[in-house]
Amino acid sequence: MTAGTLVATGYLPGILFLIIHNAIFLGRFVLLFHYTTHNNTVPILTAYTGWIISPFFGLPFDTYRYHHIYMHHSENNQLPWDTTTTLPYQRDNFMHFLFYWMRHALGVSFELPYRTFMRRSAWDAGVLVTKLGADLYLKYFLY
Numbered sequence: 001m002t003a004g005t006l007v008a009t010g011y012l013p014g015i016l017f018l019i020i021h022n023a024i025f026l027g028r029f030v031l032l033f034h035y036t037t038h039n040n041t042v043p044i045l046t047a048y049t050g051w052i053i054s055p056f057f058g059l060p061f062d063t064y065r066y067h068h069i070y071m072h073h074s075e076n077n078q079l080p081w082d083t084t085t086t087l088p089y090q091r092d093n094f095m096h097f098l099f100y101w102m103r104h105a106l107g108v109s110f111e112l113p114y115r116t117f118m119r120r121s122a123w124d125a126g127v128l129v130t131k132l133g134a135d136l137y138l139k140y141f142l143y
């Protein structure tokens with residue numbers, strides 16, 4: 001493909017957007033999101049990052065807290081209840097990274113509600129499933 005073909009088909013603006021989005025904004029957003037999840041000193045900022053900004057970074061509405069605080073920290077990165085732990089994987093092995101990434105990408109939508117139901121409450125699990133379902137619904141109909 002030539003540069004003219006990329007522009008004419010609309011791929012070049014998309015590629016540039018992804019490069020700029022990930023190179024400039026992703027790290028800053030993750031830092032802000034992580035901080036506001038741990039320190040809810042400004043509740044409106046916490047709500048804004050969870051409900052408004054996070055979908056633009058591919059995260060479902062207000063679900064990071066369930067994964068990071070309720071599962072990762074409360075289970076201390078230990079199996080079997082922290083299903084996204086990195087402990088069984090060798091961190092300098094690219095294949096281990098791919099296995100971890102695929103398991104997280106494909107399994108977290110099922111494992112996190114199950115873990116929330118088993119370790120927190122049916123109500124929290126229901127709220128989480130509702131948020132995940134609303135995210136899928138909106139992505140489907142807005143795409």
